[in-house]
Structure formats: structure tokens, C-alpha cells
Amino acid sequence: MAITLHVPKSPKSGRGASINPHPRFEREETVAFDDGWDLETDAARPRTTVTEEKAKTIITRNASPDIGFDRSINAYRGCEHGCVYCFARPTHAYMGLSPGLDFETRLFAKPDAAALLREELAAPSYRCRSIAIGTNTDPYQPVERERRITRSILEVLAATRHPVGIVTKSDLVLRDLDILAPMARDGLTKVGISVTTLNPLLARTMEPRAPTPKKRLDAVARLQEAGVPVSVLVAPIVPSINDHEIEAIVAAAAERGVETVNYVLLRLPHEVKDIVRDWLARHFPDRARRVMTVMQAMRGGKDYDATWGVRQRGEGPFAKLIAERMELAVKRHDLKIGSTRLRTDLFTPPRRQRPQLDLFD
Template structure:
């Protein structure tokens, strides 16, 4: 049964004492059987809700009758599909996200807090209550026809994974790629899914023209850690196979070691880069763990339940590279952090890349081939 805790969102007052934090995490967590195969361990209300609701047994064993979390998809009617940004610390100014929420369930996902805008929890709701945009390809074609449109690399997968499991059914990402291919428009994709291999028939011809590149996110080589941290994402071995398949098809592939979590997967940096290079990756990047808004509490809950022995160490290093805070959203610092630990990670990454020959050149996609799609009712040129 959901219990109202207060008339406004309340974040847990996490203590430095691991035992107290562990007790709070146990109280906030949803029963293990109900959340089997999910990443988050709780489903507290988002920060914009007037009331915070958490599950609590009322003494009548009411929680035993609650159903498990199943994936639900709502179709969303968007007005526009291209999202623009002017952030100075990212390499693109436009992106498309075919889906809201992500069934992969990665507990560290910095996009989780965006589910609060939908009146839902960034916890278990984020990975089970999903939104799809079936009209995305139609909207994209319409936006590309705008007379003043100037082509630049369009990023797919910047918030949630464009190849998450429901893409098998909806095929929205594939429809978007078909529009981009017809218009000879450059596209860059970030994913951790092997499903991208389905679209090699579109991506390979685009790559041959200098119009496509892919980054595969590989967080850990430890399958057991991956299963608890990113439960519905492909295994590390399958992601390496995906890098190899894309590279063999002539599609430029980068590996993203993201996020690097202090004292949890940071020891694997060189191993991940070695494996990615051996399978055909030509570039590499990394992002340090980010804990905005509700994510800091969700990650703490997961850490207490799955790695209680590392709890203090992980959070101590996180705060060390965030100026004593759980997170610093300052441009230029949010993805890399600062301080001795962050500096050390950066030097290790650079040294490993130099040894392996990664990042010798950064591929810039072409924009000069762009052909504006014909507008509805527009007469085509005879020649």
C-alpha cells in the first residue's frame, strides 16, 4: 500500500552512517520479487509532486498482493522531434530521443530525473512506464524541409537508448535512420544495445559517405556487476561483438566508458579499452558518474543493498571530485569532475588511448551532401 509521507517531495536525509542508510534503503525499497530484473530498488514520487508516496505494509500484509512491475508503453504525440541545445561542453547542438524512459534499467542513468516531468518516479517507473513517439520519422522529415534548416550532426541516444528493447516492436529509430539516409544527413548514435546490428544495412552506406558513426557504451567487463547495475542491457561480451560487427561493416565505432564509478568499475578502464580496440573501436571517451536530483538517492539505495562494503569509499570519492557535493552541474565539470582523483582518471584514460592508438583522429561527419526533402505538394525538379 502507498503511504503519504508529506505534502511535498522529501529526499531522504542520508546519513554518513552506513547502518542508518542501510535501514532507510530497506524501508524505501520495493519487494525484490516485484522488481525482479529491474535496476532501481525504490519508486518514490518525483520532485515536482506535492506529496511523496512510498510503499508501506499497513499490517494487513497488503504488499503481498501487489503485482510485479511490468513494462507499459504509452504513445506520445509530439509536436516537434529535434531537440536543440547550446551547452558548450557537448559536441552536438541537436538530438532526437525516440523514447522517454528506458527499459535497460541502468541504475546510474542521469536521465532518470527527467521522468519527474511526466509526474512519474525516476525510480522503477523510469524503467517500466515508457513513452514512444511513433510519429518521429514524419516529424523529422517535416523539420528537415524547413527552408532555413542547416544540417549538422544529429545525435540519437543522448538521453535514453534509441535501441532499448521496445525498439524491436516500434522500429522508430530505424524509421528515423531511413529519413536521414534519404536526405544524406549526418547522424551519430550512442547505444549499449546489440539491436543496432539490425540497421547495419542503413548505417553502412551512410558511413561510406561519411554520414554515420556509432558509440557503444561499455561500463564494465564483469557480467555479474553488469547484471545488477544495468539489468536489461546486453552483456559486455555481446556489446564487444556489436563493436566488431559494426567495424567490419565499415561503420566508425567508438567505445564509451560511461559512467566511471569510483571504487566500483574504475579499475577496469584499461581492460575495457583493450577489448574495444581488439574488436575494432577507433575512438574512445568517458564520463564520470553523475548524480543529479533524485538519482543521488536512487544510487545510494542500490549501493547500500548491492555493495555495502564499498558504500563509504564510493561516495567519498564522488564528493572529492564534486567539490564536496554529490553533484556539480557546472559546464565543463559535470562530465569529468575535478580534483586529484578526477585528474588521475583522466591521465590513465589518455595514456591507455595513446598506447592503443585510439583517438588519433576525431571523425567529423559531412554536411555538404544534404538534400532537403521535398515538401508536401512541392513540385520536384525535372533535372
């Protein structure tokens, strides 16, 4: 069922997506339609709302052979950073919401995350392996300043001496150095900072509400000084948009003392391809066609290939060229592609909550 709606001409200021594509699981579909009568003053800036979610579990498991972890935690759904290219956008469809503007304006927070984590770690069947934080949405997005859910999760992991890897674009991670630095001394934590570009104007276009590249690189240096292993992620690499910066980003990472870097090519699963196409048409009309042509050349003629081992690196001549450039840049600065391995032998399970049985202990 299609419903025709009036939509304003201009994109939403301060947001990554300019459209709200139909959630793929919903039966009713809305179709954007410009009736030509709107005024610029009609377009109100969308406000960010946060809904509390009562989750039943907090650790998510996966069996993907091309990523370095089998379990992760996401304290939030949606992300206000508004990175237009975010491969996690389609997950909002599971909430009946659009992966477009909804993903960056209609957030969900899990206030019971720390309590749930403590319960799951205390289970007799639990076996310790590194937990990844920030795999779907940024754990240090703006809402974390007030909610502090990520910090509460880290407090549980620190108390149980459980290994954790964090991926973020935010210098807010520095707030938790009092937890991360002691964990790092025991080989229990590492941080990946994503640096998409060194150009602040391009960053504002691609990642409108994320901290600037300078703040991220300053955070890299601070973490390194505190003894926390940091990897800089050149991600995502978008042909004809930021691929020319690969060597410069690796050099900037090396200057801050990192030992490892990594990279991921642009991924366009489900609705992301439509959001990125719209973004390219608005901001880079002269390059939009070339970007998609090269992307399809790396994905076997399709916008996206979800095959394990291919989805993050692509294939074909351009993908091979990117890989070779990364390898040369890394070699030039005596770095490695990869990340630090964490210890699992120090884990001490939390005490299970057994109020009745505790009377007999």
C-alpha cells in the same frame, strides 16, 4: 502533502531501481513505509507499459558547450534497460512520473517521429549539422524491436543524406547495418557503444535489461567490419565499483579495431543520487560510503556539480587520476579520446508537403 504507503521489503527483480522517488515537480508526495506484514509473494514484478506520445516536434536543441552536438532526437521517453545510474532518469519528472521504477517501466513512444523529422528537415530555415540519437534514452532498447521508430528515423536521414551519431548499449543496432553501412561510406554516420564493465554479473546488477558486455563488444567488431566508425564509451566510471576496469575495457576496444574511445564519470543529478544510494546500500554495503565520499570529492563536496566542463569529468585528485589512466591506456593502444567528425555538405532537404501548390508545379 505526504502520504504514507506500504511497500515490500525486497527489490524488484530484473530492474535497476528499487525505489520510486517523488517527482520533484509534483505537489503531493508519497513516503515509503514497511509495515512488517508483507510476504515475499506479495511483491509482483512491475510490468512495462508503453504509451504513445503525440509530439509536436522531434528535434531537440541545446547550447551546452561541453558536448559535441547541438541537436538530438529521442524516439522514446524512459528506458527499459534500467541502468541504475542513468543521468536521464530525472526527465521522467516532467511527465509527473518517478525517475525510479517508473522511468524503466512506464515508457513513451513517439510513432510520428519520422514524419515530424521530415517536416523539420524540409523547413527553409533548417541548417544541417549532425544529429545525435540516444542522448537521453537508448534508441535500441527492447521496445524498438517491435516499434522500429529508430529505424524509421534513420531511413529519413539516409534519404536526405543527413549526418547522424548514435549512442547505444544494444547489439540491436546491427539490425540497421543495411542503412548505416552505406551512410558510413559517405561519412554520414558513427556509433558509440557504451561498455560499463566486462564482468557480466556486475553488468546485470548495474544495467539489468541491457545486452551483455560480450554482445556489445561483438557489435563493435561487426560495425567495424562493415565500415561504420565506432567509439567505445567507458561510461560511467564509478569509483570502487568499475574504475579498476578502465585499462581492460580500452584494451578490449582496441582488439575490436576501434580508433577512438571516450569516458564519463558517474553523474548524480536530482533524484539519481537517491536511486544510486539505495542501490549501493543493497548491493555494495561495504563500499557504499566510499563511493559517495569519492564522488563528493570530485564534485566540490556535493553529490553533483552541473557546471559545464565539470559535470562529465569531475575535478580534484581522483578525477585527475582517472584522466591520466585513460590517457595512458589510449596511448598504449595507439587510440584517441574523441569521436569521428561527420560530413554535412551532402544534405539534400526532403520535398515539402504542399498538396495545393503541387498542382501548379
